[in-house]
Amino acid sequence: MCRVIVFAGTTEGRKLSAFLEERQIPAMICVATEYGESVLEEYAQLEVHRGRLDQEDMRKLFEEKGPEVVIDATHPYAVEVTKNIRTACEKSGRTYIRVVRKSEEYKKYGKNIYVDSAAEAARYLSGTAGNIFLTTGSKELGAFTEIPDYEERVYARVLPAPEIIGVCAKLGIRGKHVICMQGPFSEALNEAMFAQCHAAYVVTKESGTAGGFREKEQAAEQLGIPLVIIGRPKKEEGLSLEQCKEMLEKQFQKETDGRTKEMRDQSEKGRRRRVSLVGIGMGSAETMTGEASRTCREADLLIGAKRMTEAVRQEGQQIFCAYRAEEILEYIKEHPQYENVAVVLSGDVGFFSGAKDFLGHVKEQEENLEIRVIPGISSLVYFCAKLHVPWEKVKAISVHGREEGLVSGVREHPMVFALAGGKNQIAELCKRLTAYGFGDCKIAVGERLSYPEERIFQGNVREFCELETDSLAVFLIWNRRAERREVVCGIPDEQFCRGKVPMTKEEVRSISISKLRLWKDAVIYDVGAGTGSVAVEMALQAPDGVVYAVEKNEEAVALLGKNRVAFAVDHLKIVHGKAPEALENLPAPTHVFIGGSSGNLKEILDIVRKKNKAVRVVINAITLETVTEALTYLKEQEISGAEVVSVQTARAREVGRYHMMTGQNPVYVISFGGERQER
Numbered sequence: 061m062c063r064v065i066v067f068a069g070t071t072e073g074r075k076l077s078a079f080l081e082e083r084q085i086p087a088m089i090c091v092a093t094e095y096g097e098s099v100l101e102e103y104a105q106l107e108v109h110r111g112r113l114d115q116e117d118m119r120k121l122f123e124e125k126g127p128e129v130v131i132d133a134t135h136p137y138a139v140e141v142t143k144n145i146r147t148a149c150e151k152s153g154r155t156y157i158r159v160v161r162k163s164e165e166y167k168k169y170g171k172n173i174y175v176d177s178a179a180e181a182a183r184y185l186s187g188t189a190g191n192i193f194l195t196t197g198s199k200e201l202g203a204f205t206e207i208p209d210y211e212e213r214v215y216a217r218v219l220p221a222p223e224i225i226g227v228c229a230k231l232g233i234r235g236k237h238v239i240c241m242q243g244p245f246s247e248a249l250n251e252a253m254f255a256q257c258h259a260a261y262v263v264t265k266e267s268g269t270a271g272g273f274r275e276k277e278q279a280a281e282q283l284g285i286p287l288v289i290i291g292r293p294k295k296e297e298g299l300s301l302e303q304c305k306e307m308l309e310k311q312f313q314k315e316t317d318g319r320t321k322e323m324r325d326q327s328e329k330g331r332r333r334r335v336s337l338v339g340i341g342m343g344s345a346e347t348m349t350g351e352a353s354r355t356c357r358e359a360d361l362l363i364g365a366k367r368m369t370e371a372v373r374q375e376g377q378q379i380f381c382a383y384r385a386e387e388i389l390e391y392i393k394e395h396p397q398y399e400n401v402a403v404v405l406s407g408d409v410g411f412f413s414g415a416k417d418f419l420g421h422v423k424e425q426e427e428n429l430e431i432r433v434i435p436g437i438s439s440l441v442y443f444c445a446k447l448h449v450p451w452e453k454v455k456a457i458s459v460h461g462r463e464e465g466l467v468s469g470v471r472e473h474p475m476v477f478a479l480a481g482g483k484n485q486i487a488e489l490c491k492r493l494t495a496y497g498f499g500d501c502k503i504a505v506g507e508r509l510s511y512p513e514e515r516i517f518q519g520n521v522r523e524f525c526e527l528e529t530d531s532l533a534v535f536l537i538w539n540r541r542a543e544r545r546e547v548v549c550g551i552p553d554e555q556f557c558r559g560k561v562p563m564t565k566e567e568v569r570s571i572s573i574s575k576l577r578l579w580k581d582a583v584i585y586d587v588g589a590g591t592g593s594v595a596v597e598m599a600l601q602a603p604d605g606v607v608y609a610v611e612k613n614e615e616a617v618a619l620l621g622k623n624r625v626a627f628a629v630d631h632l633k634i635v636h637g638k639a640p641e642a643l644e645n646l647p648a649p650t651h652v653f654i655g656g657s658s659g660n661l662k663e664i665l666d667i668v669r670k671k672n673k674a675v676r677v678v679i680n681a682i683t684l685e686t687v688t689e690a691l692t693y694l695k696e697q698e699i700s701g702a703e704v705v706s707v708q709t710a711r712a713r714e715v716g717r718y719h720m721m722t723g724q725n726p727v728y729v730i731s732f733g734g735e736r737q738e739r
Contacts, residue, residue: 064130068133069092069135073134076133076304081104091108129157130157132158160297172277178200179203181204185261185288191257201233215238244275247278248279250280262280264287265290266289300377303378335392336401338405338409340372343371344510345371347436356404360398360400361378361398364405367406407438409433443534444536446509446516447504453475454475459479459480459481470501475537486527504536507529549569551597556592556593556623558591564594572680573594573597575678579602580603581602582598583605583649584606588611588654589655595609605631610642640666640667643667654677676733678730682725682726687730704729705729
């Protein structure tokens with residue numbers, strides 16, 4: 061029983077054959093020559109018919125085998141064969157499917173010469189001088205015998221089949237003028253062969269990705285020789301290879317999911333599908349690397365944000381618009397017909413890219429996925445090159461979808477590069493920087509980099525507070541007064557705006573913060589923040605993190621705002637409210653300092669440990685009741701490794717000509733947790 065007949069002899073035909081074998085769909089593969097049969101794999105489930113068929117032969121074959129579908133995967137230039145297959149299907153009442161090869165954009169190279177046929181190419185070349193390298197196959201060789209001295213000028217690259225070599229010999233193309241090789245051919249190999257033959261012209265069909273067209277074009281461009289391109293006979297209608305696979309999958313779903321499911325699962329397990337994470341630069345063809353361009357061009361399926369896929373999509377290429385890793389992996393899993401997938405990402409895969417998230421979601425047991433990571437040109441590298449600025453010492457951050465890090469970055473680094481994330485966002489950021497005292501810093505803004513409408517302009521931060529910019533924008537800020545502050549505990553109390561709000565004194569503050577064991581990128585709660593002395597010091601020690609200062613007192617909230625600006629710690633977020641309610645919508649903390657609990661210590665500890673069981677906690681207690689409440693909680697929750705330290709300090713004061721010590725109230729510093737935290 062034969063459910064499908066495929067007319068192959070092409071890359072698409074071979075891939076369809078493998079697809080039908082894997083899914084155990086009964087099929088016959090038709091090839092014209094012995095060589096066409098030899099390049100097929102050994103298939104246990106498929107029947108192979110070798111030999112040329114005319115229209116009547118095809119009709120008889122269809123009636124004998126009774127296929128439900130006839131698939132024409134012959135070469136785009138095999139016009140007569142396609143006509144015969146289509147007509148035979150009409151006469152025998154069979155469903156005809158034409159697999160259309162993807163076309164490509166190829167007008168980049170200025171020396172391309174376009175003709176409509178092999179005969180026209182021969183007429184053009186008859187008026188030229190120099191060697192001619194033919195990559196058009198054996199069927200059109202006769203047309204080029206019209207060229208004067210063709211025996212000496214023409215070098216023909218053909219398939220290594222005896223009958224084809226015989227054709228070349230009959231036409232007078234012999235010896236070193238016949239190059240028998242089976243592709244695919246890389247750009248480097250093409251270039252070497254063109255150069256070896258001293259080619260003045262290369263002749264090719266517009267054979268698309270599967271036919272290695274781009275590799276020929278790039279090789280010709282490297283050598284500076286014209287490419288004579290024979291255009292396709294006409295624009296065909298049909299299905300892409302991937303669409304054809306999807307159609308077959310649906311039509312024979314019951315069979316592939318039922319009787320042959322176990323065999324399919326085994327086949328899928330052994331078949332490795334390629335998924336490439338591709339950095340495509342800023343989105344224009346000019347800023348893509350050759351490897352990235354080639355990978356996108358050869359992909360069965362492109363996945364990425366709409367702007368990214370549209371920037372690289374070839375005619376007829378399948379796309380799926382998505383950027384979430386889970387969604388992408390699920391789609392790949394549900395569509396096994398796509399064997400070569402490219403996930404396109406802006407800029408470079410290692411610079412604020414979704415590649416990190418994707419790789420984090422790929423499970424080790426997914427052995428059938430071969431993951432490749434292909435770097436691109438980042439906007440940082442491109443923009444700094446435009447400004448003649450070495451980027452090796454630039455502090456790079458992103459404000460795309462987040463706000464933390466910009467102010468502290470500008471405060472501490474002479475040069476800061478940032479990726480913006482929305483229309484006119486740079487103006488808002490300039491307003492914030494101006495409020496923190498950086499309005500006089502120099503700034504350069506670049507929008508729609510690498511596109512024809514690219515704009516780069518410079519000024520100072522204050523001047524750009526009303527600047528209208530595109531959503532695709534970056535900027536670089538120079539702060540000549542940047543200071544790398546020492547990471548110290550114990551900023552003098554008098555440096556803070558204090559008012560009448562209680563403040564943790566610097567000696568106790570130093571001990572308490574040291575017990576927190578902060579990370580540079582920690583997520584910290586300061587509960588009962590008061591004036592913010594602890595919050596400010598924690599923010600300075602965690603420049604890449606964020607501090608949430610939770611305070612219910614309005615006067616204290618105002619002082620918090622003043623101290624945040626005074627110390628330029630924009631990543632200190634003020635939360636006006638009472639704990640534990642004010643903690644509900646905050647992200648999970650890595651560290652928590654509790655300076656005041658208003659009698660809600662147990663509830664506060666419950667909620668922070670619910671968000672992160674391994675959170676590191678430090679509590680400052682003045683009253684014995686608070687100490688008792690904390691110790692009771694530790695015992696009830698069976699928390700081991702807790703530490704309790706009693707701190708009492710005294711300060712000297714002048715009394716006449718003497719100095720006397722004035723004692724401060726004792727403070728109990730209770731710390732626990734953090735042992736199992738992972739970064």
